[in-house]
Amino acid sequence: MRRLKSEIPDCVNCLNKGNSIICSLSTDSKSTLTKGKGENFFKKGQVIFYEGNHVNGLFCVFDGKVKLSKMGESGKEQIVRFAKTGDILGYRSLLSNDSYKATATAMEDSWVCVISKEQFNKAMVNDSNLAVSILRLLSNDLKNAEHQLVNLSQKSVLERMSEAIILLDNNFGREEDGLTLNVNLTRSELADIAGTTTETAIRTLAQLKEEGTIDLGEKKIRIIDLKNLIRIAGLQD
Amino acid sequence: MRRLKSEIPDCVNCLNKGNSIICSLSTDSKSTLTKGKGENFFKKGQVIFYEGNHVNGLFCVFDGKVKLSKMGESGKEQIVRFAKTGDILGYRSLLSNDSYKATATAMEDSWVCVISKEQFNKAMVNDSNLAVSILRLLSNDLKNAEHQLVNLSQKSVLERMSEAIILLDNNFGREEDGLTLNVNLTRSELADIAGTTTETAIRTLAQLKEEGTIDLGEKKIRIIDLKNLIRIAGLQD
DNA sequence: CGCTTAATTGAACATACTCAAAATTTGTGG
DNA sequence: CCACAAATTTTGAGTATGTTCAATTAAGCG
Numbered sequence: 001m002r003r004l005k006s007e008i009p010d011c012v013n014c015l016n017k018g019n020s021i022i023c024s025l026s027t028d029s030k031s032t033l034t035k036g037k038g039e040n041f042f043k044k045g046q047v048i049f050y051e052g053n054h055v056n057g058l059f060c061v062f063d064g065k066v067k068l069s070k071m072g073e074s075g076k077e078q079i080v081r082f083a084k085t086g087d088i089l090g091y092r093s094l095l096s097n098d099s100y101k102a103t104a105t106a107m108e109d110s111w112v113c114v115i116s117k118e119q120f121n122k123a124m125v126n127d128s129n130l131a132v133s134i135l136r137l138l139s140n141d142l143k144n145a146e147h148q149l150v151n152l153s154q155k156s157v158l159e160r161m162s163e164a165i166i167l168l169d170n171n172f173g174r175e176e177d178g179l180t181l182n183v184n185l186t187r188s189e190l191a192d193i194a195g196t197t198t199e200t201a202i203r204t205l206a207q208l209k210e211e212g213t214i215d216l217g218e219k220k221i222r223i224i225d226l227k228n229l230i231r232i233a234g235l236q237d
Numbered sequence: 238m239r240r241l242k243s244e245i246p247d248c249v250n251c252l253n254k255g256n257s258i259i260c261s262l263s264t265d266s267k268s269t270l271t272k273g274k275g276e277n278f279f280k281k282g283q284v285i286f287y288e289g290n291h292v293n294g295l296f297c298v299f300d301g302k303v304k305l306s307k308m309g310e311s312g313k314e315q316i317v318r319f320a321k322t323g324d325i326l327g328y329r330s331l332l333s334n335d336s337y338k339a340t341a342t343a344m345e346d347s348w349v350c351v352i353s354k355e356q357f358n359k360a361m362v363n364d365s366n367l368a369v370s371i372l373r374l375l376s377n378d379l380k381n382a383e384h385q386l387v388n389l390s391q392k393s394v395l396e397r398m399s400e401a402i403i404l405l406d407n408n409f410g411r412e413e414d415g416l417t418l419n420v421n422l423t424r425s426e427l428a429d430i431a432g433t434t435t436e437t438a439i440r441t442l443a444q445l446k447e448e449g450t451i452d453l454g455e456k457k458i459r460i461i462d463l464k465n466l467i468r469i470a471g472l473q474d
Numbered sequence: 475c476g477c478t479t480a481a482t483t484g485a486a487c488a489t490a491c492t493c494a495a496a497a498t499t500t501g502t503g504g
Numbered sequence: 505c506c507a508c509a510a511a512t513t514t515t516g517a518g519t520a521t522g523t524t525c526a527a528t529t530a531a532g533c534g
Contacts, residue, residue: 070383072391073471080383092376101380131368138375139329143338145382146307146317152390153432154309157490187513195390200490202514219499234310394522424481437522439482456480456531 008062008111010034019086021133022060029127038114042106049090051103057114059089064110065172065183068102069192079193080148081141082107082171091134092141094120108184152195155234160194161204163233165214167193169223179215179222186219208232245299245348247271256323258370259297266364275351279343286327288340294351296326301347302409302420305339306429316430317385318378319344319408328371329378331357345421389432392471397431398441400470402451404430406460416452416459423456445469 009015011034017023022033039062042048048059051070061083068081068089080102083089093100094117106112123130151160165181172183185193191201205221208214213229215222223229230236246252248271254260259270276299279285285296288307298320305318305326317339320326330337331354343349360367388397402418409420422430428438442458445451450466452459460466467473 070387072387074391076391078387078390080386092379095372096376101383128365128368131365131372135332135368135372135375138372138379139333142329142375142379142382145379145386146338149317149382149386149389150307150309150315152386153315154311154313186511197491198513199492199515203490206514423479434523435481436483436524440522443482 008039008113011037011113011115014062016062016086020060021088021130021137023086024133025123025130026127029123029130032123032126033115033119035119036116037119040112040114042110042112044106044108044110046106048104048106048112049100051101052099054099055090055093055097055117057116058091058094058120059104060113060115061085061087061089062111062113064112065107066104066110066112067107067189068104070102077192078195079189080145084172088137091137095134107189157194157196157200157204158207159233160196161190161201162208162213162229163235164190164193165208165221165223166226166229166233166235168221169226174223175220177222179224181221181223184219245276245350248274248350248352251299253299253323257297258325258367258374260323261370262360262367263364266360266367269360269363270352270356272356273353274356277349277351279347279349281343281345281347283343285341285343285349286337288338289336291336292327292330292334292354294353295328295331295357296341297350297352298322298324298326299348299350301349302344303341303347303349304344304426305341307339314429315432316426317382321409325374329375332371344426394431394433394437394441395444396470397433398427398438399445399450399466400472401427401430402445402458402460403463403466403470403472405458406463411460412457414459416461418458418460421456 011022011030012027014020014023014030022030025033038057040048042064048066063085065085066083066087066089067079068083069077069079071077083104089104089112090100092098124134151163155163168181168183168185172181174180175182187201187205188198190205191198194201194204196204205214205216208229209216211228213223213225213232215224248259248267249264251257251260251267259267262270275294277285279301285303300322302322303320303324303326304316305320306314306316308314320341326341326349327337329335361371388400392400405418405420405422409418411417412419424438424442425435427442428435431438431441433441442451442453445466446453448465450462450469452461
């Protein structure tokens with residue numbers, strides 16, 4: 001997984017073919033974006049950018065997993081979104097020329113490309129497909145945020161934790177065994193997704209294991225009964 | 238307030254000059270949008286469109302106040318946004334050609350214009366300013382939704398209710414006395430903003446009145462001590 | 475004026491949080 | 505590779521916040 005910088009190609013020849021919205025742009029646009037592009041390695045746990053910091057570019061995950069979180073006044077973290085290989089980060093702040101509105105942290109060792117603000121703006125002007133793609137991303141993010149908003153205010157921790165696991169499943173998929181979630185999270189991070197405390201998260205996961213809905217080994221979660229998770233989360237219809 | 242249909246002008250001559258993103262478009266774009274535009278009157282409490290219904294146009298509030306809410310599985314409502322005179326509704330669903338993702342309800346007698354999907358798409362293609370405006374709206378909505386998401390998961394009802402009142406203040410402003418919020422909401426609706434029950438909303442408002450932070454007369458809320466509201470909501474920094 | 479809806483109050487109860495302590499795992503330097 | 509420190513996970517018990525349900529009062533409306 002750990003790569004040499006020289007292994008990372010420019011946007012035109014990027015390996016994340018199907019995954020990234022950048023990959024589906026015209027060669028022209030990709031050439032524009034790749035100019036002055038930087039590649040950065042982030043160790044697991046390292047912060048890529050902080051909420052409130054001023055914007056210096058568009059981030060694109062070349063390889064890795066990133067969490068986006070916001071800090072409440074009390075200092076508690078709430079995870080608002082994830083980004084995985086091929087996903088882009090920071091577009092909203094870039095558009096409004098605002099500071100970053102969430103903190104991005106590498107969830108595992110990750111390579112992240114940084115596209116300069118100037119080149120991004122150039123590409124936006126010349127390629128309406130890029131604008132449309134960004135519009136779609138925003139639109140989707142908003143849909144998810146509003147869904148999560150209703151969840152947090154109305155569902156129990158058990159329901160929210162079930163939905164959090166489903167979210168992780170949809171986002172990161174499973175390992176070869178077809179059961180184990182392909183992502184490593186601490187109990188505290190799971191709590192930060194479901195919007196609860198570490199202790200309650202632990203007890204809730206134990207309950208789901210008890211019922212045979214999930215299995216917990218090492219640090220990973222295995223989904224045994226997805227149907228039941230969906231039922232508990234109240235997503236069946 | 239109740240108007241005759243004939244009093245509502247076309248988009249080019251719309252009275253909401255400064256308020257609407259449509260008003261700041263080129264005359265060309267406004268001419269496009271106004272073609273096949275319909276004007277509808279909605280009585281207080283009437284639903285303008287339902288969550289899940291298929292999209293048939295872009296709504297623009299000519300005069301009135303509208304709440305956008307989502308239904309949780311349990312049937313409880315959560316208000317996610319407001320729209321007032323000049324604001325537009327339904328753009329997200331229109332963009333992704335999706336069903337409406339929230340239910341829009343008139344909070345008072347309102348006139349709402351409906352712009353056809355076809356004309357909107359035409360204007361989007363011809364006028365990049367429209368696309369940029371929509372991008373900004375989406376971006377702003379997302380910012381608010383994520384903020385609210387963190388609030389709901391981390392703040393107490395008292396904090397949330399204080400913030401709800403501040404939100405109403407920012408959105409709808411005050412009446413002539415400079416104190417009374419220029420919006421009428423039931424206790425149940427206030428609960429639906431703050432993400433709590435009607436009973437708890439009542440008790441929380443009583444507490445804020447007790448402290449002298451707000452005043453409650455007839456059906457309206459008067460803000461006595463905005464600073465304190467801001468402090469309670471945890472927004473001072 | 476009577477009926478319906480909304481607001482209020484009370485009391486019991488449940489869910490989830492807090493704090494503290496113990497057990498376990500992980501990471502690091504020697 | 506081991507030992508130790510640090511971080512994470514787990515468990516327990518007490519507690520607070522907010523919900524639920526039921527009953528009462530007040531307000532709005534035809």
